Amino acid sequence: MINKIRSADQRRVTLLTGIGDRWRALTKWQQALGLAAFVAILYYLPLLGIPGLTWLRTDSIQGGNNWAGVLFVCAIYVLVAIGLNVVVGLAGLLDLGYIGFFAIGAYSVALFGSVNSPVVKWIQQEFNLPPTWAVTWAICLFIAIVLTMISGVLLGWPTLRLRGDYLAIVTLGFGEIIRIVARNATGLTNGPVGISAIPGPEGAPSPDNKVFGLIDAKPWYWLAITFVLIMVFLVRRLEHSRVGRAWLAVREDEDAAAVMGVYPFKFKLWAFAIGAALGGLSGFLFGSRNAFIDPTQFNANLSILFVAMVVVGGSGNMIGVSLGAVLLAYLPERFRDFADYRWLVFGLAMVLVMILRPQGLVPSRRRARELSDRAAEAEEVPARV
């Protein structure tokens, strides 16, 4: 059985490397054309009606969710995966509390943008503003990103000096703390009651909204995918910059990196802050589209789902983690019989990938090489524990 999986896996690897090599062999303008076509397909997806491909749509099954809505969730999970990939895949820090940043992003738009939030009510009282006043959506976006970056630094500052496995557990605790604070600090967050009337780009949800309404999810998907594309571009540039190379150096050998003049703590903190900002952006979109949030939407299982997306997809490789995010968000929606068992399957997928293929489905080449080096070392010194 395991051998069968292995040989199937081998075929897939040859296929993948084949695709990668062919892509790199194309000329610049051919690549640009290919990318443009891919982006066009991404924007066309919610309208998908090509005969023969409609079975992909989640509303093609009975009781399936709105197709554009599912795509929207996939898109914000891709954002999460890209952000977490900076922390886990590039800088090599296992963050199990990523849901905390997602929650902070969602709560930023809720607390500052909704007329029902205690924060907005307090500002209205202090400055004698009309009861319909709230912070505009675009400014909330800015607030969300700044707040999550600050919280990333605040969490990272004391904890990034810890050993990797300790860091993981502490971040797990952080995610829980955020959720419990959101639940208990009723004066700030309305507690378990949650916050409603969270605004979108056109302001608070109302039947008059022309584009970003509660029912039609297509505009929301287009908005999210636009953010995804911008972020992919930015993170890509970052990856190939001095900062990106420093992250890889720190991941593979912190001491060696320090000797070469890379100050690990500084770059880890950067990774944390940038990762946090992406998580916050994703949470921001989630809160804004949902128009209602409460603390139960941010439980620890989601943090683990996020990590699963990254490691199953292939940590360190942006295409890999995006694929992981889409798979893990899409499959339970399309295959409803499997939805009950999805957490079980995610857990199993994590275990199997880690044991059989720790570099993930679409590996980062550098990461794969590092892991096989370690395995080779293990064969040389069999006594090592």
Place this chain on the structure above:
Amino acid sequence: MHFDELIGHLGQHTVDGLSKGAIYALIALGYTLVYGVLRLINFAHSEVFMVGTFAVLILWNQLGVENNPPVGQAILFLVLGLIVAAVASGGTALALERVAYRPLRRKNAPPLIFLITAIGLSLVFVELFGQVLPKLLGGVLPDVFGRPRQIVGMPTIIEQKTLFTIGNTGITNIQLIVFVAAVAMMALLDWFINRTRYGRGVRAVAQNPETAALMGVNQERVIMLIFVLGGIMAGAAALLWSMRFGFTQNSIGFVLGLKAFTAAVLGGIGNLRGALLGGLFLGIVEVYGATLFASNWEDVIAFVVLIVVLMFRPTGLLGESLGRARA
């Protein structure tokens, strides 16, 4: 802030904290043993405990235990419960080691890969008991798996009553049993590790695996042994939990496991006596904190303690001593 309440009933809160901390300490031993030898955080250990509580639940359910049985029967049920829970938890821990960790060790995988595997395993177990077993066994064991993911109550084996009162501090029979049983189990383990031949093997591998192998210690057997020992301790904790709180759920492991891990780190991970100290200390801090603020902040207190300890004294109160000296 309720300082008056805390100071006025300081003794009572301390006793409550100690009996709570004793259970944390028993679970913490599992983390500490595995960490001491392998330097691995066995994140799935919380599920080893959870499986133990379900084993006790199924046993009592099958025996048809009623509330408040006569003393003789109660003792029988508790002893049987201990055996079944120890076998279930020890077996689960061993299975985790064989199925997941051993292949990873062979490949010399980085620590984070172990941790991610452990998290995946933890999720698998939670879902197994929350979703799969209810589907499979819902008809066979309706009182246990009738409603997926629900809290399941257990019969009261020992009726809670106050044994004696010192000042305004009452000590109940259950608190006393939990505390004494937990400390006895730990004393037994401490004796086993420090005084027996097998224990010497464990300490040898913890100190230096290569040298221990050269001296003829079977490493794989030592590793299996520590997983089983940790599992047995978790099983004992599961029994005490079932007796004291009288319920279980597929997801109880998560927060409890984090707290036990905190206790292990607090005492000095890898240090057996540290786990006891850390567990009791955490139990007391938690009860004090919950009294000072409000009980719904209880879990936050444990996490804050963890962060503070790791920041200022990552080697814990007693230092990491089972294993080699660490930088």
